[in-house]
Amino acid sequence: MGNFRKTVIGLNLKNHLKAVIVALVAFVALFLPYMNLEEGKRSVVGVALELLGGSSASKAYVFIYGTIVFTFVAAVMAVVSVFKTNEKVMKCWQVLQALATIFSGLLMFSTRTIAKASGLSNNFLNKDLSFGYWILFVGSLVTLVLVMSVTKTNVGYIALTVLGVIWLFPILWIVLTAFRAEQGYYVGYFIPKGFTFDNFINLFTNNSVLPFARWWCNTLIVALCSCVINTLIVLMTSYVLSRTRFAGRKAFMNILMIIGMFPGFMSLIAVYNILKGIGLNQSLLALIVVGAAGAAMGYHVSKGFFDTIPKAIDEAAIIDGASRLQIFLHVTLPLSKSIIVYTVLGSFLGAWSDYIFPSMLFGDKQSSYTVAVGLYWLTDFKRIDTYYTQFAAGAVIVALPIVILFVWLQRFYVEGLSGSVKG
Amino acid sequence: MKVINKNRNLITTFTKGDIFSRLSYIVMGLANIRNGQVIKGLIFLMIEVAYFMFMLLTGRHNLHMMRTLGENTQGMAYNEALGIYEVTKGDNSMLILLAGVVTLVITGLFIALWLFSIYSGERARQTRELGKRPASFLEDVKSLANENVHFLFLSVPVIGLSTFTVMPLIYMILMAFTNYDQDHQPPGNLFTWVGIKNFFTLLSTGDRLANTFWPVLGWTLIWGFAATFSCYFGGMILAMIINSKGIKYKKFWRTVFVITMAIPAFISLRVVATMLGERGILNVLLQQWGFTASALPFLSNVTWARVSVIVVNFWIGVPVTMLMVSGILMNIPAELYESAKIDGAGPVLAFLKITFPYMWFVTTPYLISNLIGNFNNFNVIYFLTAGQPLTLDYFKGAGKTDLLVTWLYKLTKDSNDYNLAATIGIIIFVISATFTLISFSRSAAMKNEEGFQ
Known part of the structure; x- marks a missing residue:
């Protein structure tokens, strides 16, 4: 086998031999015990032959056939690669090996269904999977890693794919539920049997029971006002604290820090009474006012950003006769696009998803609810069965604009975040 | 050449200053008026008068009530004219405490302003002693856009924070030293100070x-x-x-x-x-x-x-x-x-x-x-x-x-x-x-x- 000694451009042949051996081991595992059943052990190929001969049918059978086909083809590619070692063959093997790994992995999730549909066993659990299966699955995975190292492909793709699926799983579920035709919280399957837009339509038409349109408008009004006012306050505070020096500056920052160490909603009951005193309780204005009053506490990130703008720019402007206010408006702000976007985004999101204060402020007054309070109210155990699909539709409607905004403005957010760390 | 001495504290201002500076410790703004900042001085004076009016009319009472947080429990009394039992209004401990805290915060702000007026008066005096003209009221207002921009920019946050953060926070901190629990809910019941019992x-x-x-x-x-x-x-x-x-x-x-x-x-x-x-x-x-x-x-x-x-x-x-x-x-x-x-x-x-x-x-x-x-x-x-x-x-x-x-x-x-x-x-x-x-x-x-x- 002199082939293993030669060098091929674009390939790292160090792990080639290992890959071929493990691929063949995985192939052999197809004939090793796969299921531990009461009447004895079965191999993957054995079960598959039985399924072909039997009369039952299930979509899950695809996984067992797929596993056999791709593991076999991948093993064939492994043998071919020994005699014809070039980039094209290796890439081809890599793709097939990835498919073999995916199918053998999914086989784990579908074995119970297969066993049930074919009548092999009614109470099969994955702990009954035999060692042959594990050799097959782990063997495929190891081969894939080795082949990727031969083709100099980053193994991180495997981790990213697995993590990505896990991360998006709940999101996929809520989107599917939002379009689900069958109502109710409990369903015994993942993909809906029927798709519909009714959940969305109901949200906006069924106003007497569920004034979602109202909630949405309430939240939008509060979030837009807060985001303008809060951004101004935060930028002004952080500008002053960063660019000017005055008596009491340190003391002011220390006071803010000390206040920040108390849990914010500890004093909500007092805030509520004060609002009652000035006649603002149970109104949306109260949310905006209280939000703006506390906005200055979030000055850190933008102050950190302003700190990095060279002071020489300010000094030059002062020599040219500009006042501090003019410097702020015409010099500093135009230089701070990313931090402005970051602050706007942050205050919009904060107002959009605030739950504690509105829930305390509005109590049972449903017409003033914001979406956060409203959607939480919908998932109460008394209502969840009736409203689950509509809750899902509401969640999608509320989250979608934010996600789009966020993905679009991600860059600024990262700059703001890392600015805060440099700090 | 003499310059304005910025390192003045409360005591040196008093010992080094003239009679007006000393009097302005009691009558706010006097030093400013003496040294040519009439409007500014009058504003200080008006604030002082307003504060003492407030204290005399309600503030004193608020602070006094805070000592006990109310003594009269709400009760029922027989109204002979109507022939029914009526609720007699008692003290509301919660509102008493809140009013007391508001008074305390106002007093705190007043003390800060008092200090500010003294420094401001001293600055005006020193400026005049150097033979210069102290800043006029209009110039002071203009300076808000320039070297005093922090007053302009921080005024909204400071007012907001003291009303909706600091004041409620003091209120809640004080509450930790009372027995305001489920069994002592105003207006039906009173609550009172219990020291560090809760801790x-x-x-x-x-x-x-x-x-x-x-x-x-x-x-x-x-x-x-x-x-x-x-x-x-x-x-x-x-x-x-x-x-x-x-x-x-x-x-x-x-x-x-x-x-x-x-x-x-x-x-x-x-x-x-x-x-x-x-x-x-x-x-x-x-x-x-x-x-x-x-x-x-x-x-x-x-x-x-x-x-x-x-x-x-x-x-x-x-x-x-x-x-x-x-x-x-x-x-x-x-x-x-x-x-x-x-x-x-x-x-x-x-x-x-x-x-x-x-x-x-x-x-x-x-x-x-x-x-x-x-x-x-x-x-x-x-x-x-x-x-x-x-x-x-x-x-x-x-x-x-x-x-x-x-x-x-x-x-x-x-x-x-x-x-x-x-x-x-x-x-x-x-x-x-x-x-x-x-x-x-x-x-x-x-x-x-x-x-x-």
Whole structure:
């Protein structure tokens, strides 16, 4: 086998031999015990032959056939690669090996269904999977890693794919539920049997029971006002604290820090009474006012950003006769696009998803609810069965604009975040 | 040449100043009027008059009432003319306390203004002694846009903070020293000062409350460390994978994870909470896939629930760290890795000796503020489990996954035990302050505030 000694451009042949051996081991595992059943052990190929001969049918059978086909083809590619070692063959093997790994992995999730549909066993659990299966699955995975190292492909793709699926799983579920035709919280399957837009339509038409349109408008009004006012306050505070020096500056920052160490909603009951005193309780204005009053506490990130703008720019402007206010408006702000976007985004999101204060402020007054309070109210155990699909539709409607905004403005957010760390 | 001496304090101003300066300690603004700033001086004087009017009319009464928080309980009296029992109005301890706090805050602001007027008067006197003309009122107003821009910019935040943050905070801190609990609810009942009794019952051992407090505090600390460090290392590893050489479509991968972060927390957490229920989709699927024969108690068993909240927090928190770390990773000089490679260091060693020490150094302050944030992480616990599973061992309402903050919220909202809520709030403050002090002693960035400018 002199082939293993030669060098091929674009390939790292160090792990080639290992890959071929493990691929063949995985192939052999197809004939090793796969299921531990009461009447004895079965191999993957054995079960598959039985399924072909039997009369039952299930979509899950695809996984067992797929596993056999791709593991076999991948093993064939492994043998071919020994005699014809070039980039094209290796890439081809890599793709097939990835498919073999995916199918053998999914086989784990579908074995119970297969066993049930074919009548092999009614109470099969994955702990009954035999060692042959594990050799097959782990063997495929190891081969894939080795082949990727031969083709100099980053193994991180495997981790990213697995993590990505896990991360998006709940999101996929809520989107599917939002379009689900069958109502109710409990369903015994993942993909809906029927798709519909009714959940969305109901949200906006069924106003007497569920004034979602109202909630949405309430939240939008509060979030837009807060985001303008809060951004101004935060930028002004952080500008002053960063660019000017005055008596009491340190003391002011220390006071803010000390206040920040108390849990914010500890004093909500007092805030509520004060609002009652000035006649603002149970109104949306109260949310905006209280939000703006506390906005200055979030000055850190933008102050950190302003700190990095060279002071020489300010000094030059002062020599040219500009006042501090003019410097702020015409010099500093135009230089701070990313931090402005970051602050706007942050205050919009904060107002959009605030739950504690509105829930305390509005109590049972449903017409003033914001979406956060409203959607939480919908998932109460008394209502969840009736409203689950509509809750899902509401969640999608509320989250979608934010996600789009966020993905679009991600860059600024990262700059703001890392600015805060440099700090 | 003589210049304006800025290092004047309250005493030197008094000893060095003329008779008007000294009198302005009692009659505010006199020094300003004497030295040519008539309007400014009159404004100071008017403020002083207004304050004393306020104190005479209501403030004195407010402060006096605060000593007892009211003595007349609301009761029933027979009205002979109508022949029915009527409610006689009693004192409302809560409003008395609130009015007292408002008076205190106003007094505080007045003292600050008094100090300001003295300094302002002294400045005017010194300016005039140097033979210059003190700034006119119009010039003072104009200076708000220039050297005094901090007065202009900070006025709104200061007013807002003192009304809606400082004042309520003082109110709540005082409440920790009263017996304002479920049995002492105004207007029906009075509450009064009890000293540090609340702290004593909460921190001592043996009492039911203390038996709730210590386990909840323990879980809060465990949760804080577990949540912070799991997300920190998870996010770091994820960022390193995405940023490593040979991964294409980096932006795509980042976006996949950022989506979970972009969805408002109350939505993603409620969704996950419904998925983890006994009849939720995750249990359905796990049974269908053959991983378990019966539903798993994700949120109903104590240990399961505690692990679940940490795992779900990982799901939400990792993308945040990932984004933050991405920026820092790119700042690490590439030569370090190259020379490490030449010296024969593998990726693991390079991580342990280069990446991690660098990250650790840069992110320590972030990590500590994150830790404090997690001790107070209301959202994850409240939206996911609402503190459940409940237990009979705990004081009413508290559950096994409750943090101090969520317990505080429940005490405020559900059982109206405001005194306990306030006491817990103060304890949380002490914990946060301790960790902040640790962070300060470690953080070089805080000391070098001027470093970048």
